[in-house]
Amino acid sequence: xxxxxxxxxxVVVVAPDSPQSAMGHAVTIxxxxxxxxxxxxxxIQSYKCSGTPVDCVKLAVDKVLHRKPDLMVSGINHxxxxxxxxxxxxxxxxxxxxxxxxxxxxxxxxxxxAYDADFSLAKRIAKTIASNIIKNGLxxxxxxxxxxxxxxxxxxxxxxxxxxxxxxxxxxxxERKDPNGKNYYWLTGKFVNxxxxxxxxxxxxxxxxASVVPVHFDLTAHHAIPVxxxxxxxx
Amino acid sequence: xxxxxxxxxxVVVVAPDSPQSAMGHAVTIxxxxxxxxxxxxxxIQSYKCSGTPVDCVKLAVDKVLHRKPDLMVSGINHxxxxxxxxxxxxxxxxxxxxxxxxxxxxxxxxxxxAYDADFSLAKRIAKTIASNIIKNGLxxxxxxxxxxxxxxxxxxxxxxxxxxxxxxxxxxxxERKDPNGKNYYWLTGKFVNxxxxxxxxxxxxxxxxASVVPVHFDLTAHHAIPVxxxxxxxx
Numbered sequence: 001x002x003x004x005x006x007x008x009x010x011v012v013v014v015a016p017d018s019p020q021s022a023m024g025h026a027v028t029i030x031x032x033x034x035x036x037x038x039x040x041x042x043x044i045q046s047y048k049c050s051g052t053p054v055d056c057v058k059l060a061v062d063k064v065l066h067r068k069p070d071l072m073v074s075g076i077n078h079x080x081x082x083x084x085x086x087x088x089x090x091x092x093x094x095x096x097x098x099x100x101x102x103x104x105x106x107x108x109x110x111x112x113x114a115y116d117a118d119f120s121l122a123k124r125i126a127k128t129i130a131s132n133i134i135k136n137g138l139x140x141x142x143x144x145x146x147x148x149x150x151x152x153x154x155x156x157x158x159x160x161x162x163x164x165x166x167x168x169x170x171x172x173x174x175e176r177k178d179p180n181g182k183n184y185y186w187l188t189g190k191f192v193n194x195x196x197x198x199x200x201x202x203x204x205x206x207x208x209x210a211s212v213v214p215v216h217f218d219l220t221a222h223h224a225i226p227v228x229x230x231x232x233x234x235x
Numbered sequence: 236x237x238x239x240x241x242x243x244x245x246v247v248v249v250a251p252d253s254p255q256s257a258m259g260h261a262v263t264i265x266x267x268x269x270x271x272x273x274x275x276x277x278x279i280q281s282y283k284c285s286g287t288p289v290d291c292v293k294l295a296v297d298k299v300l301h302r303k304p305d306l307m308v309s310g311i312n313h314x315x316x317x318x319x320x321x322x323x324x325x326x327x328x329x330x331x332x333x334x335x336x337x338x339x340x341x342x343x344x345x346x347x348x349a350y351d352a353d354f355s356l357a358k359r360i361a362k363t364i365a366s367n368i369i370k371n372g373l374x375x376x377x378x379x380x381x382x383x384x385x386x387x388x389x390x391x392x393x394x395x396x397x398x399x400x401x402x403x404x405x406x407x408x409x410e411r412k413d414p415n416g417k418n419y420y421w422l423t424g425k426f427v428n429x430x431x432x433x434x435x436x437x438x439x440x441x442x443x444x445a446s447v448v449p450v451h452f453d454l455t456a457h458h459a460i461p462v463x464x465x466x467x468x469x470x
Contacts, residue, residue, distance in 0.1 A: 024289070025259030025322045032411070032419040054259075058406045059420065084335055086454055087260045093322075100319055100403050124470045132466045139459040141401070161463040163455040166376070168335050171293045176267070184267040185294060214459035219321055220398040224374040224449035228396040231367045235359045 001076045001108065002041055004126035008134060009070060013046035014060035016053055016090075021079075023090035025097070026052045035059055053094035061101065071133055072098035076122055077109035082147045082201040082211060083165040083193065092145055096217055099143035104133050106143060111205055112150040121156060122148045125210050129159070138214075145213040149205045160209040165200035167193035236311050236343065237276055239361040243369060244305060248281035249295035251288055251325075256314075258287045258325035260332070270294055288329035296336065306368055307333035311357055312344035317382045317436040317446060318400040318428065327380055331452055334378035339368050341378060346440055347385040356391060357383045360445050364394070373449075380448040384440045395444040400435035402428035 002011055014035075034050040047064055049056045053074065061068060077091040086092045095107035106129060110122045125148055138144070145164075149156075174186040193202050201211035237246055249270075269285040282299055284291045288309065296303060312326040321327045330342035341364060345357045360383055373379070380399075384391075409421040428437050436446035 019265070022262045022264045023259075024261040024328065026261040027257045027259070027323055027422060029257045029422055030254070032421050033408075034417075034419055055422070058422065059408060062406045062408050063410070063420065084452065087328075087331065087335075087452065088262055093259065096322065100322075125468075128468045128470055132468065136466060139456065139462050142456045142459045144463075145454075159468045161460050163457065163460070164453055166453070171297045173268075173294060173297050175298070182269075184269055185298065186267050187262060187264055187290070187293065212463060213454075214456040214463055215454045216456035216459075217319065217322065217454070218399055218401070219380075219448075219450045219452070219454075221374065221377045221449040221451035222398065224377045224451075225396050225398070227374050228379075228447060228449055231371060233360075233363045233367065233394045235363055 001073060001126065002044060004123040005073055005130050006044065008127070008130055011044050012060070012065060012069070013041055013044060014049060014056045014064055016056055017048040017050055020053050020090040022088050023052045023093070024088055025054055025093040027054050028052060033059060035063060053090035054097045057094050057097040057101070068101065068103045070104065071130060072103045072105040073108070073130060074105070075108040076119060076126065077107070078117065079109065079113045080111040080147050080205065081107065081109040081145060082205055083167040086145055086164065086215065095143050096215065099141065100217055104138045106130065106133060106146060108146045108148065110148045110150070121151070121153055125159065129212065141218070142214050142216055145215050146210060147201060147205055148210045149208050151208045155208050157208045160204040160211055162201040162204050162211045162213050163199055164213050165193055165197070165202035166195040167191060167202060236308060236361065237279060239358040240308055240365050241279065243362070243365055246279050247295070247300060247304070248276055248279060249284060249291045249299055251291055252283040252285055255288050255325040257323050258328070259323050260289055260328040261287045262289050263287060268294060270298060288325035289332045292329050292332040292336070303336065303338045305339065306365060307338045307340040308343070308365060309340070310343040311354065311361065313352065314344065314348045315346040315382050315440065316342065316344040316380060317440055318402040321380055321399065321450065330378050331450065334376065335452055339373045341365065341368060341381060343381045343383065345383045345385070356388055360394065364447065376451055376453070378450050380450050381445060382436060382440055383445045384443050386443045390443050392443045395439040395446055397436040397439050397446045397448050398434055399448050400428055400432070400437035401430040402426060402437060
């Protein structure tokens with residue numbers, strides 16, 4: 001990620017000091033946070049934080065930058081954050097937090113969990129998208145969720161603007177017994193996509209496009225307001 | 236919450252075994268979960284879970300109920316989850332999770348952090364809203380975020396269908412030094428509402444109404460898609 005954007009401006013890194021998969025929009029309120037300078041990126045100012053991805057955004061603005069950056073870039077995540085996964089994702093929640101606080105923001109994810117995943121195409125995609133945000137700005141209260149398929153450069157089909165596919169996880173907990181005979185459960189499950197629309201992020205990724213979904217954080221289902229106004233509340 | 240809905244059907248409780256404030260939509264993937272039967276609610280079947288509120292929903296369906304319930308009720312939360320707080324809230328994330336999985340779902344919160352807060356009005360509001368959901372159903376892929384003001388019964392103005400106010404938190408971390416001279420940070424901040432609309436949940440609560448916001452989980456900013464399609468991506 002740093003390599004992708006370092007030519008576009010001054011980069012400052014504030015990142016969690018441990019994996020934060022599936023942390024969603026969690027923030028740390030019952031314990032204090034640590035923030036320490038690192039030298040992981042050579043000349044580039046970088047900090048590690050003991051909190052969640054969302055904590056990092058809040059601390060970066062208040063205690064590192066003392067201002068809002070021109071662009072907040074989150075990720076790149078190892079594994080897809082397409083469709084409903086945006087809600088579980090620490091990477092995307094950090095980008096949402098930045099947008100709530102009024103920063104142009106984008107999160108990037110690569111659909112490849114491999115330890116030695118190839119990020120070279122992702123780097124070029126991230127750079128052109130970040131450049132476009134800096135040049136064009138983003139519509140008000142909108143951030144971007146970018147997912148990049150696991151694909152060779154020659155099979156890559158391009159960048160496609162999409163909507164979030166209406167898909168979900170079907171849980172199947174793996175039930176085991178500990179040495180004391182008591183049950184415990186591992187979360188497992190499979191991703192089920194019933195939404196076959198060719199305007200979705202899932203379609204784009206399955207067809208070797210990088211998906212770009214514009215995201216907002218007004219969760220109001222406006223179309224439902226008239227329906228609810230017809231209800232009869234008796235106290 | 237149990238008292239509010241126990242006359243409406245068979246109630247089964249699956250709740251976290253510890254406070255989960257500000258857990259957002261976090262799920263537990265790097266450690267296993269525990270689920271144990273309790274006798275906290277007398278005749279009412281109840282379980283405590285070591286995970287997050289969202290974990291509780293997933294486990295309840297897969298390992299306790301073995302089916303989807305007719306209604307999933309989350310809360311009641313001690314403290315408001317109005318406006319943007321829906322994203323940080325474990326209570327509301329559990330309701331969102333239930334809706335993603337296809338259940339009618341509602342989350343309740345009382346705008347009162349006091350240990351001895353009076354939940355009697357909240358109980359009656361929760362009961363009539365839950366009854367309405369069971370009777371009318373909910374629009375597809377929609378859940379409800381209900382917030383109840385701290386108000387006496389005589390000053391209560393009624394139940395109002397609202398949109399999510401466009402408000403946010405302004406962070407001001409409290410910086411301290413530990414006995415070893417190293418910095419640590421407590422998250423603090425103040426809630427800032429620039430959105431004065433009388434159709435918002437914040438307006439309703441400030442004017443002694445209970446707010447009901449219909450919520451969806453499609454985060455696509457559909458209006459931004461044409462704007463992004465005009466961008467020029469150069470790889």
